[in-house]
Amino acid sequence: MESREIPRPKIPSLDPTEINWDKLDKTKLYVVGAGLFSGVTVALYPVSVIKTRMQVATGDAVQKNAFAAFRNILKADGIPGLYRGFGTVITGAVPARIIFLTTLEKTKVASFELVKPLKLSEPVQAAIANGIAGLTASLFSQAVFVPIDVVSQKLMVQGYSGHANYNGGLDVARKILGAQGIRGFYRGFGLSVMTYSPSSAVWWASYGSSQRIIWSLLGHGNESKSLPSSGQIVSVQAAGGIFAGAIASCITTPIDTIKTRLQVMPVNNQKRLRARQVVKRLIEEDGWKGFYRGLGPRFFSMSAWGTSMIVSYEYLKRLCSKTDEI
Template sequence: MSLRAMEEESASEIRLPADVDWEMLDKSRFFFLGAALFSGVSATLYPIVVLKTRQQVLTARIPCLKMSASMLRTEGLRGFYRGFGTSLVGTIPARALYMGALEMTKSSVGTAAVRLGFSEASAAAIANAAAGLNASMAAQVVWTPIDVVSQRLMVQGAENGGFKSYSGGLDAFRKIIYSHGVKGLYRGFGLSILTYAPSSAVWWASYSISHRAIWARTRRHFCRKDDLRPEGKAGLVAVQGISAAVASGVSALVTMPMDTIKTRMQVLDGEGNMRRPVTVVQTVRNLVKESGISGCYRGLGPRWASMSMSATTMITTYEFLKRLSTKRQERFV
């Protein structure tokens, strides 16, 4: 029996809109449409990721608006999309791995948790946390090398850089392999796991909890009075978006220091720089020496904005994608 079937049989007072689980999906449609939809999302949000990365790497503390104006003046719009082609190439397989692992884990863990006697709400939170953790770990196998290359392209043209210049993604890939071998592409892999896996677990668990709490307080405004099922899609989308923003804030605060350390390790490896922070300890020492403990939270604003907008867009797009991908195009509301 699926988690969704168990949810429908449970006597929970809060009736969430029925979910679309792994068994209901047309997998080929799910992955094809997912690649197209999330590529569009990545293109929209990429400039914020570039700003966040530059703030984490540069020695000087430059406000976002000032940095944006400077980039626009000296590099044009192109500066906000440095490394985007490389990032997009890696996003498609990484997203496919992420979505597949997420749905399979959520379905199996959720079903097991309900059978072990957890309440439906607790089972959903546990399933979402486990799914986020597992999905992120799977995706990082593909994403870390892409992240290393694309981040180096992002910081080209940075104001106090001295960063090595690359003609493109392939050139960066070749030079990293030549200088450091394959391990150079996986610089910060352990930290990536320690950053993104907990972040994903915290995000999905927070989303599950906040979604349930917000829906409990707002459902009467969006549902039919007879059975409290959604009467339209607008209210459901609004609740999903707010829940995603809340979950992003929690996740960003918890994992920001690790993300900053990871980014600096992946970018500042001595290629064209006087500094050579090749270990976690050296990276932390340099960061604290430059900016104190607050340096660990450099770029928090852009990261929270990026995560919130990305997550809000992602979750509404993701739920829409799952409904588009259901077998026989059934509608679950």
């Protein structure tokens, strides 16, 4: 009698929480997702402003901690000061996220297929596939994201620590174009790629593997036939987001500090510094700890954004699934 191998049930992190790209209503995903992620951006944007101010501060403007920077922004500009450059970011974020999410999901599926023959453990497979997907998605979205980042960061620090004032995002864009041409919008592009692409790879790799490890610790491993509750699913996703944000922020903050300083230089500065000179100046001003200026806000931002984003995104995928059986 011929024996047949009975397939083992999948880890619940793949079913029901994992929904493949081909099962999603793309139009609904993009439209609903734009509104959902815009809401998250509104909530967390002030943290980005505080982080940027801390990274570019020089001399007496250097803040000892994020709370001091927050208090000074409120004192000088009120609540609007926490949303400098927000209009520019929210406008450019929609196409950037469409590119990112599309590339992420399609690459993730392909990457899982590539690592299957290696017979690795599921957490390792998830780390590799998610890491490749996060890296690729970030690389593709940088073409849109970097110009938005350059303009918005100039607005974030305008009038602060010697930086120029502008009349909105269009004024910044016009002055950059007039002084430096198109390449002015890609100031720090290499460092941006070096910051966000590895950060995205580390974040998604950490998230993918930590999720499966947590499920295993909770008893929902390959041999488990029980399904997690919706509360457990959200909790595991949130925990994975916090863990991923902590790792990614610690690894990439030094590069992010250098990139930010390069991007906020005056557009008419005839002696624009190179990355090596920025590094030297940071060391002279504050020693090696200067590279970790804004680490607290960056850690909070990446963890809070990552957790909010991933929980919202997983919910969004369920909401936009073409099938009722998830």
